[in-house]
Amino acid sequence: MPLPDDDHTGSRIREQRRLARLTQRELADRIPYSLSLLNQVECGARPATPGFVAAVAHALRMDSSKLTGPAAVTALPADRLLALVAPIREALDRFDLGPNPDLTTVRPTSVLIAEAEALCRQVRATHLRAAAKALPALLVELTHTVWTAPSTDVWRGLASGYRTAHDIALKLDYPDLARIALDRMEWAAGRASDPCIEAVQRYKRATLWRCATSAPLIATGHALLAGETSREALAVTGQLHLGLATVAAKNEDAGAVQTHLTAAREMADRVGGEAGEVHWLSFGRVNVRLHELGTAIAMSDFDAALGRARTIRLPDSTLTSRRARYLVDRALVEMEAGSPRTSLRFLAEARKVAPEQTRHLPGTRATIRGLVHMSRRAPDSLGGMARWVGL
Incomplete structure (x- = not known):
């Protein structure tokens, strides 16, 4: 059953009434308005006046703002969420300030790089709060190190840390911070001279923006990997094709969706098995099947999506x-x-x-x-x- 197209105060009143397990008659009995008016408001035929909204909110024992606009979806109270995010934002802002004079000790490079990998693993395991708490200190130390003892490995580690900042910000519904983190990732990846990391950054930018520039962004990622035949490059190239399939699905271009899904399948066959170790993309045949499901949903082809969803069997390693x-x-x-x-x-x-x-x-x-x-x-x-x- 598809969702209704409307998203007005009346529809939200209907949702909250049903969540309260009340019929229209039962709610009408609790407010100084008629059943007929309630029915018309819920259907969108009549506007909900401030007095009507206040009466319904009182009857349902909730704040009226929940009926007049969509509620914010947050995993934590706003103050606790901000306490997690603010230190990450501050750490991102230090990227071009040179060595940090406030640091008295800095862990060895090998330890910092290992922690960057561990935080990627935590995010993939959806331990977002733990990763968010540990990330700022890591970014500060890595930033200090690239200014005092730069190396390709440190730049790669910093790029990985910035990617983790992007992933956390996006999952906690801070898209503006996610964009900043991707800008920092591009800055670090360019200095690491690693085309695969740069291509991953383009993929992340494209999936974040989801607009007309997404396809050109992914195309530049493909250009960075032109002629590369390593397992790493093949996996990233395949993931870029999955990104283009997603963009095409949002544009309802079924032909392009199939073109890029086919290319991704070919890359998965060349990679062989699931390349979970490659930049945490988890590229492989299972990921291609999951994107087949996702593109069908994006194009509202729910019959095809249902058939695909019911045949997917995720391995234990997913x-x-x-x-x-x-x-x-x-x-x-x-x-x-x-x-x-x-x-x-x-x-x-x-x-x-x-x-x-x-x-x-x-x-x-x-x-x-x-x-x-x-x-x-x-x-x-x-x-x-x-x-x-x-x-």
């Missing part, structure tokens, strides 16, 4: 972040297929596997909204899920 994304996608297509219980089951599994990531995925909120609209009275489990994401 990264937690990938597994959670698949489970949310599966929940979305099951909802669209009219299977609310199955959809809710996959959503609950995604929450169990990776709660921090699942809460922020757009598909989570879209699925919950769809399930609410399918239910005359939302079951307790759905109501709890809706409260969890801030709906």
Whole structure:
């Protein structure tokens, strides 16, 4: 069942009423307005006046702002979230200030590079808070080191740290900070003279922007790797094709989607197996299948998406972040297929596997909204899920 096109105060009143497990009659009995008016407001035929909104909010025991605009989706209270993000922003701002006179000790380069890799691993395991807390100090030390004892390995480590900053910022819904981190990644990758890292940065920029410049950005990534035949280069090239397939799907260009998915499959065959060690892209045949599912969803081809989702079998080695994304996608297509219980089951599994990531995925909120609209009275489990994401 597709989501309704409207997103107005009336539709949000309807959602919250159903989450409260009330019929229209039961809510109308609690407010000084008629059942007929409530019905018209929920359908969008009549505007919701401030007095009407206030009465409904009082009856539902919630702040009226939740009915007049979309609630912010955050994994933590705003002050605690800011406490995580602010130090990362400050560390990113130090990139061109030279050696840090406030540092009394700096860990050896080998230790810093190993920690950069460990933080990448934590993010892929969706341990976002732990990674966010450790990242600022690492960035400060790596930045100091590239100014005092620069080497290719240190520049690569700093580029990796900036990429982790991007991933954390994006998953915590700070796209502006994610863009800054990618700018810093480009700065460090260029000094590392590593075309694969530069190409990964272009891929990240393209998937973040999702606009007309995305395809040219990915094309420049391909140009950086022209003639490269290493396993690393093949995996990154294949991932770039998956990025172009995603962009084409958003532009509803089915021909281009198939062209790039086919190219990605060929690269996966050449790589052989799953290249999980290559820049944490997890490129391989399974990743190609997951992108086949994702592109079908992006083009609203839910019949094809459902068929693909039900045939995917994720190996035990699949990264937690990938597994959670698949489970949310599966929940979305099951909802669209009219299977609310199955959809809710996959959503609950995604929450169990990776709660921090699942809460922020757009598909989570879209699925919950769809399930609410399918239910005359939302079951307790759905109501709890809706409260969890801030709906």
